[in-house]
Amino acid sequence: MPSPSEASTSNAPPTFRSLGVIDPLLEALEQVNYKIPTEIQVEAIPHALKGRDIIGVASTGSGKTAAFALPILQKLWEDPKGLFACVLAPTRELAFQISQQFESLGSAMGVRCVVIVGGLPMIDQSVALAKKPHIIVATPGRLQDHLERTKGFSLRALKYLVLDEADRLLDMDFDSVMDNILKVIPKERTTYLFSATMTTKVAKLQRASLSNPVKVEVSTKYQTVSTLLQYFLLKPLIEKDVHLIYLCNSLAQNSIIIFTRTVHDAQRLSIVLRTLGFPAVPLHGQLSQSQRLGALGKFKSGGRRVLVATDIASRGLDIPSVDVVINFDIPTHSKDYIHRVGRTARAGRSGKSITLVSQYDVELLQRIEKVIGKQLEAWPTDKEEVALLRERVDEAGRTAVNELKELKGQGRDRGRKRRREESGGRDDRDRDDDMVEAGMPSKHKKSKARR
Numbered sequence: 001m002p003s004p005s006e007a008s009t010s011n012a013p014p015t016f017r018s019l020g021v022i023d024p025l026l027e028a029l030e031q032v033n034y035k036i037p038t039e040i041q042v043e044a045i046p047h048a049l050k051g052r053d054i055i056g057v058a059s060t061g062s063g064k065t066a067a068f069a070l071p072i073l074q075k076l077w078e079d080p081k082g083l084f085a086c087v088l089a090p091t092r093e094l095a096f097q098i099s100q101q102f103e104s105l106g107s108a109m110g111v112r113c114v115v116i117v118g119g120l121p122m123i124d125q126s127v128a129l130a131k132k133p134h135i136i137v138a139t140p141g142r143l144q145d146h147l148e149r150t151k152g153f154s155l156r157a158l159k160y161l162v163l164d165e166a167d168r169l170l171d172m173d174f175d176s177v178m179d180n181i182l183k184v185i186p187k188e189r190t191t192y193l194f195s196a197t198m199t200t201k202v203a204k205l206q207r208a209s210l211s212n213p214v215k216v217e218v219s220t221k222y223q224t225v226s227t228l229l230q231y232f233l234l235k236p237l238i239e240k241d242v243h244l245i246y247l248c249n250s251l252a253q254n255s256i257i258i259f260t261r262t263v264h265d266a267q268r269l270s271i272v273l274r275t276l277g278f279p280a281v282p283l284h285g286q287l288s289q290s291q292r293l294g295a296l297g298k299f300k301s302g303g304r305r306v307l308v309a310t311d312i313a314s315r316g317l318d319i320p321s322v323d324v325v326i327n328f329d330i331p332t333h334s335k336d337y338i339h340r341v342g343r344t345a346r347a348g349r350s351g352k353s354i355t356l357v358s359q360y361d362v363e364l365l366q367r368i369e370k371v372i373g374k375q376l377e378a379w380p381t382d383k384e385e386v387a388l389l390r391e392r393v394d395e396a397g398r399t400a401v402n403e404l405k406e407l408k409g410q411g412r413d414r415g416r417k418r419r420r421e422e423s424g425g426r427d428d429r430d431r432d433d434d435m436v437e438a439g440m441p442s443k444h445k446k447s448k449a450r451r
Contacts, residue, residue, distance in 0.1 A: 019045045022074055024108040032104050038063035043216035045071055048192070053213040055166075056194040059225065061318065061346030062218065064164070065101045068192045072135070072160050073106045080109075082132025085160035086185070088140055090168040091312050092117040092289060093296060098164060099137040111135060118142045119289030126150045140169065140177040147184055155185045165315055166193035196342075197335060223372050224338055228345035229352045230372075231379040232365060237358035239386075241272065242393045244328055246386050247354060247379075248278055248306065254323035255299075258308045259340050261329035264404075269328065270308040271400035276392060280306035283313050314339040320346065327355040330364045334371035354379050 012018075016029055016037055029035075037045070040058035047054055048071030058064055072085045087102075089095040099113045106113075114128040116138035122145065129136070129150060136143070136155075146153055163169045169178060191210050224230065235243050248256065260266045263284045273280035281295045281304040292312075299307040300319055307313065314336065322344040331337045337355075344351030355376065357365050369375050 014042050016041075016070075020049050021045070021070055022077060024077060025070055025073060025105060028105045028108050031107070034066065038067075039218040040064055040216065041067045041070070043218060044068070047214045047216065048190075049074065051190060053190060053210040054192045054194075055210070055213050055215045056192065057197065057215070057217040058194070059196055059218075059223075059342070061225075061342060064194045065098055066105065068162050068164075068194060069098075069102050069105055072162075073102070073109065073111060075159070076106075076111065076134055077109055079159075080134070081157070081159070082134060083136065083155060083157055084134045085162065086136045086138065086143075086155060086158055087162040087164060088138055088143070088169055088181075089164045090139065090174070091315055092119060092139055093283075093292065093312060093317055094164065094315055095137045095139055096293065097317060099135070102135050102137070106134075113137060116142050116146060117289065119292070122146070122149070126153070129153050140174055140181060144177050144180055147181065158185050158189055160190050160192070161185060162192045162194070164194050166195040167197055168195070168315065196339070224341055224374075225345050227348060227350045228341060229350070230341065230374070230376045231352065231354045232357050232376040233354055233379045233381065234357045234362075237360065240328065240356050240358065241269075241397060242386055242390050243356060243381070244269065244326065245272070245276060245389055245393050246381065247326060248273065249385075249389070251324050252278075254305070255302070255321050256306045256324045256326060257299075257313065257319075257322055257340075257343050258306065258326045258328050259314065259331075260308065260310060261331075263310060265328065266308045266310050267407075268397075268400045268404060270306075271403050272393070272396045273306055273308065275396040275399050278306050279304045280308055283307055283309040285310065285312055311336060311340070314343065317343065318346065319343060320349075322346075323351060325351070325353040327353070330355055330357055330361045330368075332364070334368045337368045338372065 014037055016026055016034070019037060019042065021029070038058075040056060040062050044054055044056050044067040048068065054068075056064060056067060058067075068087075076084050087095075087098055089098055095115050095117050099115045102111060102113050105111075112131070112133040113135040114125070114133040114137070116125050116129070116136055118139060118141060125142075125146065129146060130152065147155070168174070191213075193210070193213075233243055233247070244258070258269065258280075260269060263286050266282045266284045270280045270282035281298055283292060283295045283299075287295070295304075295307065296313075296317075296319075298304040300321075302321070311331075325341050325344045327337070327340060331340060341351075341353040344353065355365070355368075365376070
């Protein structure tokens with residue numbers, strides 16, 4: 001029988017202190033306004049502090065990053081060393097976000113992080129790695145570049161390996177790169193695999209050499225959150241542009257992410273929107289890394305209320321103030337739909353998603369509805385208002401086509417210059433290109449260059 005003091009606290013909600021988190025990290029949690037641990041943090045942190053390997057499954061926006069960052073930082077506090085942990089992420093934007101969270105939570109202990117991704121100069125990254133930062137956050141392709149080419153750099157003393165969005169990192173597109181990385185890091189390490197879904201085959205998990213892992217799962221079904229209102233708008237393919245502008249007009253006071261399947265449409269629609277007076281900025285894989293971070297920064301700060309993006313923005317990014325997600329193109333795979341609409345209605349907040357559906361997309365819509373277990377509602381439209389917009393939208397579309405032709409010529413020269421500045425890093429090996437992120441089949445070409 002428990003003592004009176006134990007009985008009085010047995011039903012108390014868990015706190016970071018009761019999970020075993022130390023005072024320096026509790027102070028940092030207070031500063032970033034993390035008051036109550038989320039479900040995945042409650043389940044994962046005690047096992048992690050005991051040194052167990054973990055497979056963590058939780059929905060988007062559930063606090064997975066802190067679930068692995070806090071135990072790593074606590075062990076680093078006890079045994080400070082350089083090149084202590086390496087976190088792998090499938091996209092550059094997610095890598096920067098993870099690094100920012102490590103730095104915030106580790107501010108009291110002076111944690112040093114470095115982000116290793118494509119699109120930035122190899123030589124600058126080599127200098128940063130030579131200083132032996134505590135935490136490396138990287139995309140797989142660029143990390144392999146440094147393991148092969150940066151003199152004196154190795155991960156032989158690594159204590160922790162984290163695979164964030166692990167289902168994406170262990171899929172076929174990353175296969176050979178992940179194999180090469182796992183071969184050159186020590187087997188005696190602690191490994192965390194975190195993802196919104198874990199569809200990876202058991203053989204791949206064994207290949208990642210986990211040792212008797214604990215599986216913590218707080219989202220048994222791959223689905224959308226209850227605070228998200230989901231709609232569809234069924235219109236002919238030729239009328240998608242005008243109905244997108246109609247939606248942006250109707251939702252003008254909201255923060256909006258518009259997802260497209262291709263880079264071309266992301267760029268084109270951002271020009272159309274700006275021509276019509278909407279503060280829009282594009283985000284896609286053919287922008288330079290500084291442009292990508294700049295676009296994301298403007299949107300996060302509220303400087304731009306509309307972000308037109310490919311699926312590089314669908315995975316893991318935490319942008320607190322997104323009110324609406326619009327799918328200009330319906331995703332080919334249902335899980336990509338769930339990742340996209342998961343950019344809104346995060347951490348208990350409400351949000352809306354609207355998916356434009358053409359006559360060719362009805363089967364895809366039905367497939368998504370079956371996976372999420374609910375039917376989307378029809379978004380109402382005002383036909384007269386749409387008709388009034390049509391001429392202006394058509395004119396803006398012609399302006400966008402002409403501007404893209406000019407940008408294409410200028411882009412060739414800039415692209416050559418940027419590749420020289422980046423010292424030959426094989427950026428395609430990050431595998432965060434838009435065709436892969438959009439769920440489109442990748443074309444495997446036989447060549448000497450490894451992907």
